Amino acid sequence: MRTIVTRFAFLALALMLVISACSPAAPAATEPPAASTAPAEPYVFGLLMVGPYNDHGYSQAHYEAGKYVEEKIGAKMVYIDKVNTADRPGTTPDQLAGDLVAQGAKLVIFSSDDMKDAATAFAKANPNIYVIMGSGDQVWKEAPNYEAIPNLSDIMGRMEYGKMIAGCAAALTTQTGQIGYLGPLINDETRRLAASAYLGAKHCWVAEGKNPADLKFKVTWVGFWFNIPGFTADPTQIVDDFFNSGYDVVMSGIDTTEAMVEAGKFAAEGKTVWAVPYDYEGACEVSPKICLGVPYFNWKPMYLEAITAASQGTFTSSFQWRGPDWSDLNNPDTTSVGFLKGEGLSAENSTKIDAFIADLAGGLNLWTGPIKLQDGSVYLADGVVATDPQVWFLPQLLEGMEGQSAAE
């Protein structure tokens, strides 16, 4: 018996030896020494993403912007993705931000709305680290929960425009007059974006000489920014339900690409359906033929500005809510939100979309009264233009939209 044991022990030892011998050399040892011409130390910034860095959606848009900043100013990005309590149980975003700081980050981007409380806590606990809160409003003087946090800036693109254009494309394309909107969780941001999509859809629907009452626009919420099995509603199921019940265009408001994937499948089966993805410039690639176009965030210019300022010591706390570059919606260096047309958009509708974009660029504001809330109450009287806080903090969906305004 004893010999068996001894044999086992030797085997294990041998295994360990083989393993350590096979181990590639430590990466640290293979890193070339910094060239003498390069700056001594690249500025390190951290990025926390709520979903996978390659989600073809919201998180990837941030990731690519980080890569852009790396290239532009020779900075170095350290990141961690899937920052949510289901994917990384037991962690908090501020704890993970601390891990990025341990990797040398002097500025940390909290990129999702979910991380707002953690970003505030982290910024206060680490006054020497700069914090960017993507989509946040803590340091906006107009916000009800305004706080002065000198090392924190809020950054957001005016996606309302992107959603209006997308909504217009959906309304121009739908043959059944039914547009489904795949909503993430319900909050100020998602309400105003769904409402903007509806305003765009209604505008273009009416411009075609149709009755706004004939346009069906239904929002179904998932419960989070993306599918977490067991915790959220299943977006795939929701999209299928839309397509199976007469909706022929589904607009995505979530971080991931289920709407595209399912629309692609339905189209392959010969059904006439389209989808509008969201967030990420390359999202149409998932199912190009049925893609009407994608409204996307371009975080590049705002990140570049803030991180450059931080690296030069000139960072100042601010709230930034920037619109598109109307002269070129898809200029990566200048626009904060863009719209990239998809193959599914017909040539005729493409021309109409161009005209609509030109109108918006010329000052057309769809957030102008009369606008009623879902409960029928007047939100903007006739001719009244919404203030920024009125758009940002939209309390309900709008009249004419189906779907929950708040959780039940």
Next chain:
Amino acid sequence: MKHTTLNRIGFQLFALLLAFGIASLVLLAVGASPVQIYKDMFGSLGTKGKIADVLVSWAPLLLATAGLLITFAAGLWNIGVEGQITFGAIGTTLVLRLLQNSAMNAGFIIALSIFAGMLAGALWAALAGALKTFGGVNEIFGGLGLNFVATALTIYLVFGPWKRPGTGSMSGTQPFPEQFNLPLFEGLRLSPWALVVAVVGIVFVYFLLQGTYFGLRLKAVGKNFRAAYLLGIPTWQYMMFSFLLCGALSGAAGALQVTAVYHRLIPSISSGYGYLGLMVAMLVNYQAIAAIPVAFFFAALNIGSIQLPIVHKLDSSFSGVLQGLLVLFILLAEGARQRLTPKA
């Protein structure tokens, strides 16, 4: 006797080697250097803040383990521990919500809420216990079912009656005002109170199992239910009581998750500590004191594994692989030891 201990240690070291060996092979298969990975994982834990972060997860994990040691002693596989943690968190949140606007002292309210968490955990465990004792439903299936129910209930509360105003999000309820958070060590995320609760919990279980007739009888029930019954031990009552105690300790873990870590209710409030606790309890084999370092090691693996995505672009679930392998091989080694060692 001494020979047996040495023998056991030898086998366990061997199992440890095997577990790390196989885990290393997994790393090699994805093109990573195991040496570098272990160095980064454990090397990252060298700061005060990191040790504190490990202790933040150690406390609830240890409490869940402590509870499980009791049910293990009674021969029960209390898989429902996840749900008991979750239901504990719900109980704590309920009391905090009810009392946060009252004139009572905040410290008293926190204490009351933790107690409520324990009570809620015990209640949830009692359900699994009742299903087992009176319904003949195996505690594994009953517990698993109740875990799903507890999660569903949390999701309902977070999206429904306890939602943040104007919001419907999985990210949780409105955080409680600061005075309802357990106080933290200066500059750290760790609350001394969480440590106190955890240590009291494990010491309680240690004495219960090692130094009381109750513990002895409980083990008798666990080792041989029928013999214990014939010897006059009220077996079902003992089983039921072990569920209650486990539930209370798990509930305390949930209470800490709310009062010391998240300061609100989130759908994944249990953070998987129940399942992890099952592994720790299996590893330590009834030795409550051994749970202290083993739970620490498992918590350290979890916290250290965050380095994998940051530094190596690898998934941090590798810590789960390593934890699973450890349990598997330690159990296998124990089995092998019993077979290969000649009986005295």
